[in-house]
Structure formats: C-alpha cells, structure tokens
Amino acid sequence: MVVFRAVAQHLSFRKAAEELYLTQPAVSLQIKALEEDLGVQLFDRTGSRVALTSAGKTMLSYAEQAHALLQRAEHEIAAIGGELAGHLALGASTTIAQYVLPRMLGEFLAEHSRVQPTLISGNTEHIVDAVAKHEIALGFIEGPSRSRDVKSESFLTDELVLIVPAAHEWAERARIAASELKTVPLLMRERGSGTRHVVEMALEDHHVKPALLTIAMELDSTEAIKSAVEAGLGAGFVSKWAIAKDARTGTSFKIVEVDELRMRREFLMVYAAGPEPQGLVQEFRRFVAEREAMIRDAIRSTRKRGA
Structure with missing residues (x-):
C-alpha cells in the first residue's frame, strides 16, 4: 500500500x-x-x-x-x-519556510524530540495543491487560497515593504507616491506567489494597474529579490519578516514608504477539508497558535539588538 x-x-x-x-x-x-x-x-x-x-x-x-x-x-x-512521536509532514510557501517556520519547528522539537518533521517549500499554489492531495498534513501560505479542497485559518500577521538599493535616489526620501512605482524597474515574485497577489491587489486599489509597471525580472524567492535589489537591478516588495536581521545594518538596501500604501496580510495555515486534524497534527496546529506572540517578541528583540 x-x-x-x-x-x-x-x-x-x-x-x-x-x-x-x-x-x-x-x-x-x-x-x-x-x-x-x-x-x-x-x-x-x-x-x-x-x-x-x-x-x-x-x-x-x-x-x-x-x-x-x-x-x-x-x-x-x-x-x-x-509524549508525541511520529512523522509530521509540513509544507510552506518560501517566505514562511525560510524565516518563520524554522523558529517554530525548533521550539516544538525541543519539547517533542521523537517527532520527525519533513518540510517542502514552494509558492502558495504549490502548497495548497500538496495539502489537497494529502501529500502534507499542514501547509503555511502567504496568500489566500481559492481551493475548496482545503480549510484555512490565520496564524500570523505580515506586512510587505518596498526596498531599494542603498544608492538609489529614493533611499534618502521619507516616502514616495504609489504612482512613482511606474517609473522604476521592479523585481517581482513569480505568478502564483502569495506575495505577488497581495502586491498587485494593493496597487490596483491605489489605481496603479500592474500592466503599467516595468517588471525588470520575476524571481522565485524573497532571497533572490533581496540579492537583486542589493545588486542594483531594481526595487522590490518583501516581507518584513524576511528583513528583520538585515535591517540592523541598513547598508545594502533601504526601506522606502509608499504613500498611503499599507500591504498587510495574514499568513494562513491550511489543512485538507473534511474532519478536523487529530493527534500530532492537531498538537502542532495548537502549538503554532500559542507561539505567535513568542515569535513576534523574538523578532523584535533581534531588531533591538541590531539597532
């Protein structure tokens, strides 16, 4: 079988x-x-x-x-x-897999050493599909799911910010207008990414049509966008969670405020439609909910130490 x-x-x-x-x-x-x-x-x-x-x-x-x-x-x-034991199959979209989930898993495994986790990463569509096919028990995604085959619940709040190279003309400005985004090359996540969806929806709300933007490059991870920004290839939107440690130096890129543009989103936990998860999956799901405040405090303390 x-x-x-x-x-x-x-x-x-x-x-x-x-x-x-x-x-x-x-x-x-x-x-x-x-x-x-x-x-x-x-x-x-x-x-x-x-x-x-x-x-x-x-x-x-x-x-x-x-x-x-x-x-x-x-x-x-x-x-x-x-004690808890057994295999825990997880999946997460790239930002969560790189910057959020490792911290949660580390804490969980410190308490339950007999649990054997596996983690796959991909964009939001990929993770939702894996949950629907029962390839993983829990998925963590950055954008809304349109699939009727999964259920979702919020587990963490995120905000997307615009970063530019430290030498960019916008780096010294307090803020820019949303319409100015049409004047620079932008680095965007690939289609199907939760980040891409949130950015495009927010810009549409501010009357900036994605078709009018100059997309210099599409990249498949936040790290790739950060590296491309540092190399001076354009400006890009990334999660605040992804730059928590980088922000303490402030030498390679700068965060630029976009006037009246706030791109807050909820990170979601998804699981297959049907009966509620039980056993180990339910315990990890409960653990994630309880640890949200702990993770947020840890990120804040990292920022303060680097200030």
Missing part, C-alpha cells in the same frame, strides 16, 4: 522509487503484484505517462484513509507514554 500510494501521488515510478529508496524495477514489481491480487489495472501506462485508472482512484482514496489511520495509531500509542 505504501508503494502504491507513492506512485499514485507522484504519477511516476521513478520518483516513487527515489522517495522510498527502492529501485524502479522493485516498485514496478510490487505494483504488478498488487494489480494481480486485485484483478484490476490501477495505472494506465502510455509511453512515459502514468495515470490512475478508475480503480486506481478508488484505491488511492482507501490508501489515504489507511495512511491517516496508521499515523493516528502511531500518535495515540506514543501519547499513552505521555
């Missing part, structure tokens, strides 16, 4: 083999044996393309239920001994 679920999730025998540390022929043999036992074909193999048959889709539904039950059993058995 484990092998079938891996192939069904990746729709690739090769990727399933890599995930399970098996050879591809071994994976193929196990799938063939399962199909023979059931008397049905689970996968449609056409050339290099792999797709689930109707029977395969039904089987995947039960495989996911079996996987969830096994995880719940592991968590409940560990709880009998008074």
Whole structure:
C-alpha cells in the first residue's frame, strides 16, 4: 500500500522509487503484484505517462484513509507514554519556510524530540495543491487560497515593504507616491506567489494597474529579490519578516514608504477539508497558535539588538 500510494501521488515510478529508496524495477514489481491480487489495472501506462485508472482512484482514496489511520495509531500509542512521536509532514510557501517556520519547528522539537518533521517549500499554489492531495498534513501560505479542497485559518500577521538599493535616489526620501512605482524597474515574485497577489491587489486599489509597471525580472524567492535589489537591478516588495536581521545594518538596501500604501496580510495555515486534524497534527496546529506572540517578541528583540 505504501508503494502504491507513492506512485499514485507522484504519477511516476521513478520518483516513487527515489522517495522510498527502492529501485524502479522493485516498485514496478510490487505494483504488478498488487494489480494481480486485485484483478484490476490501477495505472494506465502510455509511453512515459502514468495515470490512475478508475480503480486506481478508488484505491488511492482507501490508501489515504489507511495512511491517516496508521499515523493516528502511531500518535495515540506514543501519547499513552505521555509524549508525541511520529512523522509530521509540513509544507510552506518560501517566505514562511525560510524565516518563520524554522523558529517554530525548533521550539516544538525541543519539547517533542521523537517527532520527525519533513518540510517542502514552494509558492502558495504549490502548497495548497500538496495539502489537497494529502501529500502534507499542514501547509503555511502567504496568500489566500481559492481551493475548496482545503480549510484555512490565520496564524500570523505580515506586512510587505518596498526596498531599494542603498544608492538609489529614493533611499534618502521619507516616502514616495504609489504612482512613482511606474517609473522604476521592479523585481517581482513569480505568478502564483502569495506575495505577488497581495502586491498587485494593493496597487490596483491605489489605481496603479500592474500592466503599467516595468517588471525588470520575476524571481522565485524573497532571497533572490533581496540579492537583486542589493545588486542594483531594481526595487522590490518583501516581507518584513524576511528583513528583520538585515535591517540592523541598513547598508545594502533601504526601506522606502509608499504613500498611503499599507500591504498587510495574514499568513494562513491550511489543512485538507473534511474532519478536523487529530493527534500530532492537531498538537502542532495548537502549538503554532500559542507561539505567535513568542515569535513576534523574538523578532523584535533581534531588531533591538541590531539597532
């Protein structure tokens, strides 16, 4: 069942083999044996393309239920001994994965050393899709989700700010008008990113149409935008969480206020629609909610030490 679920999730025998540390022929043999036992074909193999048959889709539904039950059993058995244990599959959009979640995970693992977390990162669309497909138990995203296959709840407040190279003409100004953004090359996150969505919506609200902006480059991470700004390639919008440590030096880039433009957003925690998460997943979800104030205070103290 484990092998079938891996192939069904990746729709690739090769990727399933890599995930399970098996050879591809071994994976193929196990799938063939399962199909023979059931008397049905689970996968449609056409050339290099792999797709689930109707029977395969039904089987995947039960495989996911079996996987969830096994995880719940592991968590409940560990709880009998008074501690949490087991695998915790998480995913986060890039800003959260780089700057927020490591702090939370470190605190959680200090209290629950037998928990084994895994973390994937990607843009908001990627993480929502992974949650909907039950590839991860909890996702942390930077923008709203339009998927009906997941539920979401706020867990942290963020604000996007404009940064420019330290030598830029705007670096010495107290603020600029939103309309001035049309006059400089901008560095933007890729489409599908929560950050990109928030920026475009905020600018639209201030009558600055994204089509009128000069997008010098699209980048797939906040770190890439920061590096490009430092190199003098343009101005960019980044999360305040992402520049908490950089702000203490203030030599490579400057934060520039945009008149009347406040881009606050809620970081969201998402999980699959249906029954509420239980066991270890529910405990981490509760831990995140309790630690919001702690994380915020830690970031503030970092800023003060660097002031």
